[in-house]
Amino acid sequence: MSAHKLVGLAGSFNRPSKTFALVENVAGLAGEQYGFDNTIYDLTDVGPSLGQALRRDDLDSRAREVIDDIVSADVLVIGAPTYKGSYPGLFKHLIDLIDPHELRAKPIIITATGGGDRHALMVEHQLRPLFGFFMSHTLPTAVYASDRDFTDYRVSSDPLSKRIGEVIGELAAFFPSRNQALIAAE
């Protein structure tokens, strides 16, 4: 059985990035439990052609490859830093270049980071409706992390790790035969 493909997207240009660290953590644990083949991108990987592109054809080949990888993934882990209570404009612009049918019924783990807790519902009020437009299957547990959940750009808080564990468990509905926890119990 070949591995299913997980693609992570961190909607940040920063390196290092808390959003990237969060997406990497979630993707790594999902990969361990379900045997996914993981690739993770950030907006720096997408590169500068994004800002000028009105259509997918306007992107350079690297940026087009990233979008092709996103739309062909079996499961996505999306992360966005919170900017002014929402996701960053260039993250949205990347998503705008995806056709509505391309993310239909795709399982998506939605995550976000922010400086504090004030905008913790950004995941519910901004990210979930965005992927609702695409008729994607956003997983029930959304993961928001603030500065205090990280140490040296690594996930370091127990409540955050617990929440991540919950959403990883929810993936079993989509990949039952891949779930190492269930296989071990048989």
Ligand SMILES: Cc1cc2nc3c(=O)[nH]c(=O)nc-3n(C[C@H](O)[C@H](O)[C@H](O)COP(=O)(O)O)c2cc1C
């Ligand atoms: C332009 C800008 C706007 C921001 N607005 C918010 C905000 O509204 N709420 C919040 O909690 N944090 C806000 N932040 C803080 C970032 O969301 C936070 O530092 C995030 O974890 C950065 O992620 P990164 O390390 O992946 O770039 C803002 C940061 C920037 C640069």
